[in-house]
Amino acid sequence: MILQFDFNMSEWKYKWWQKTTVYQIYPRSFKDSTGNGIGDLQGIISKLDYLEELGVETIWFSPFFDSPQQDHGYDVRDFRGIAPEYGTLKDFNQLLKEMHDRNMKMVLDFVLNHTSIDHPWFIESASSRDNPKRNWYIWRDGKKSGGKKPPNNWTTMTGGCAWLYYENTDQWVYFHFLPSMIDLNYRNSEVKEEMFNTMRFWLDKGVDGFRLDILHAIYEDEQLTNDKFSWTIIPSDKKVDTLFHKHKYDLNLPETFDFALELREVMDEYEPERFLVGEVCGSIEEIKKYYGPNNNGLHMCFLFEFVSTPFDSKKYISLISRIEKALPFPFTPTFVYGNHDIDRYISLLKNNFLKAKILATMQLTLRGVPFIYYGEEIGMPNVRFKLKTSEDPIGRKFSWFPMPQLSRLIGFSLTRDRCRTPMQWNNEKNAGFSSNIEIEPWLKVSDTFEKINVEKEQKNPASLLNCYKRLLSVRKENIALQEGELQLIKHEKLEKNYISYIRRYKAQKIFIYLNFTKKELLIQTPIEKPELLFSTLSNRKALDTEAYNGNIKLTPLEGIIFNKK
Ligand code: NOJ
Numbered sequence: 001m002i003l004q005f006d007f008n009m010s011e012w013k014y015k016w017w018q019k020t021t022v023y024q025i026y027p028r029s030f031k032d033s034t035g036n037g038i039g040d041l042q043g044i045i046s047k048l049d050y051l052e053e054l055g056v057e058t059i060w061f062s063p064f065f066d067s068p069q070q071d072h073g074y075d076v077r078d079f080r081g082i083a084p085e086y087g088t089l090k091d092f093n094q095l096l097k098e099m100h101d102r103n104m105k106m107v108l109d110f111v112l113n114h115t116s117i118d119h120p121w122f123i124e125s126a127s128s129r130d131n132p133k134r135n136w137y138i139w140r141d142g143k144k145s146g147g148k149k150p151p152n153n154w155t156t157m158t159g160g161c162a163w164l165y166y167e168n169t170d171q172w173v174y175f176h177f178l179p180s181m182i183d184l185n186y187r188n189s190e191v192k193e194e195m196f197n198t199m200r201f202w203l204d205k206g207v208d209g210f211r212l213d214i215l216h217a218i219y220e221d222e223q224l225t226n227d228k229f230s231w232t233i234i235p236s237d238k239k240v241d242t243l244f245h246k247h248k249y250d251l252n253l254p255e256t257f258d259f260a261l262e263l264r265e266v267m268d269e270y271e272p273e274r275f276l277v278g279e280v281c282g283s284i285e286e287i288k289k290y291y292g293p294n295n296n297g298l299h300m301c302f303l304f305e306f307v308s309t310p311f312d313s314k315k316y317i318s319l320i321s322r323i324e325k326a327l328p329f330p331f332t333p334t335f336v337y338g339n340h341d342i343d344r345y346i347s348l349l350k351n352n353f354l355k356a357k358i359l360a361t362m363q364l365t366l367r368g369v370p371f372i373y374y375g376e377e378i379g380m381p382n383v384r385f386k387l388k389t390s391e392d393p394i395g396r397k398f399s400w401f402p403m404p405q406l407s408r409l410i411g412f413s414l415t416r417d418r419c420r421t422p423m424q425w426n427n428e429k430n431a432g433f434s435s436n437i438e439i440e441p442w443l444k445v446s447d448t449f450e451k452i453n454v455e456k457e458q459k460n461p462a463s464l465l466n467c468y469k470r471l472l473s474v475r476k477e478n479i480a481l482q483e484g485e486l487q488l489i490k491h492e493k494l495e496k497n498y499i500s501y502i503r504r505y506k507a508q509k510i511f512i513y514l515n516f517t518k519k520e521l522l523i524q525t526p527i528e529k530p531e532l533l534f535s536t537l538s539n540r541k542a543l544d545t546e547a548y549n550g551n552i553k554l555t556p557l558e559g560i561i562f563n564k565k
Pocket of ligand 1: 213
């Protein structure tokens with residue numbers, strides 16, 4: 001059975017951002033041009049040719065703004081300045097120009113929920129109760145005698161009390177993530193205006209969009225209602241409950257959904273269109289609220305459910321159906337397998353590159369925007385780090401916990417260093433990451449670099465890198481893969497074996513078949529004379545249905561894309 005469409009094809013008008021492909025760069029780890037062991041903007045510029053050749057269209061940069069780097073840039077000290085270790089505004093301008101010259105778009109990471117504790121606004125705000133910046137953050141009196149107990153029972157996203165006491169003014173200040181990053185007060189219109197103007201500052205320079213860091217945490221309940229108990233310990237992508245707390249009064253407030261509409265208004269001041277992608281948490285239905293009632297909120301939100309879905313075709317089919325149902329066109333879904341906070345997906349797949357190719361094929365052919373995390377395209381794995389000496393503050397926060405047991409218990413690691421190691425460019429010392437081979441990079445390079453690196457994979461037609469490259473190119477050449485509606489082809493009894501779907505744009509129909517088993521599969525062709533556009537097997541040239549009684553033969557863990565000749 002084929003799913004029915006419930007929207008009007010003739011009204012389809014795609015915007016560039018709805019069909020773009022995004023590559024995420026973690027600047028600290030991409031390419032070091034100065035030889036100090038830390039990646040930088042000039043390093044990135046030197047690798048733009050590589051990215052252009054790969055075929056990605058938009059680049060999202062994790063923050064490179066001025067910061068004391070307690071959380072590697074997510075603790076911003078100056079929203080309009082570049083951190084000196086990454087470069088200068090001049091380097092930024094050059095990067096933007098070189099990207100635009102290549103027809104690539106730039107997306108910045110905008111951390112509007114909080115500032116670094118070292119931000120001049122916070123230093124002022126903390127200095128006295130009557131400082132003009134006092135109300136830029138959320139200060140409250142404590143409870144109990146002498147106000148020595150926090151104002152309520154709220155906890156942070158990383159666990160522990162969400163309030164920090166300041167003796168000089170005898171008040172508590174609220175933070176949702178780490179005590180080195182304090183939440184801004186968006187009930188103060190001055191804060192809003194300043195942050196909107198900061199967006200305009202970058203938009204005026206020509207930036208094409210923003211990724212919005214933990215947007216769901218922008219507003220908190222004004223009455224500071226105590227949080228309720230939850231049985232959930234481990235945070236998940238489906239609900240916001242964490243570490244025995246419900247987080248009903250500090251996350252996903254109605255005011256935050258309205259705020260998404262205001263952010264959109266700022267973006268809509270600009271032509272050609274720019275886009276916003278929100279990092280928000282909750283069920284797909286909850287996340288949808290950020291898109292706005294008339295699709296007039298965020299342009300898109302990250303959907304993280306693919307990350308936690310095991311390699312199982314049946315589970316993916318059900319997830320794809322849910323996404324299509326919750327976010328039909330013109331809503332734009334996103335497809336994410338990894339980022340700087342999550343274990344690398346190749347490691348979750350136990351380094352099975354055939355499986356990685358299947359997932360890449362799915363990611364680049366579903367309806368919506370794929371986000372590829374740097375290194376994902378070559379299969380860079382997780383690297384083990386000790387929590388105690390972890391660069392990531394979260395790792396250090398949990399260093400008291402016995403790591404191996406913990407990892408086994410919760411299924412993931414607590415130091416995000418694992419997925420942030422230097423990009424593996426070649427098989428030289430430091431994997432070609434740093435111009436200085438004597439230097440120890442800020443994070444150690446994965447031992448796999450001699451086997452897994454860009455230079456090596458470029459030469460191998462069967463590599464994961466070349467698979468991504470071919471997929472990006474097929475997507476660019478076929479409008480149905482960018483703008484086509486999506487129909488899952490239902491085959492209930494065989495759902496555990498393979499996934500198949502059609503992307504259709506006007507008369508063009510493109511078929512995607514993904515074999516999730518380790519067996520060969522013979523599948524009846526849905527059309528006569530199918531023409532092969534892509535196979536995860538680099539040497540497969542045709543479908544050769546005549547040799548199989550009109551069937552298509554899929555080899556184990558093979559993914560194919562075809563259309564009608
Ligand atoms: C989410 C970001 O992805 C993460 O890296 C960061 O530590 C927190 N937000 C706090 O900004």
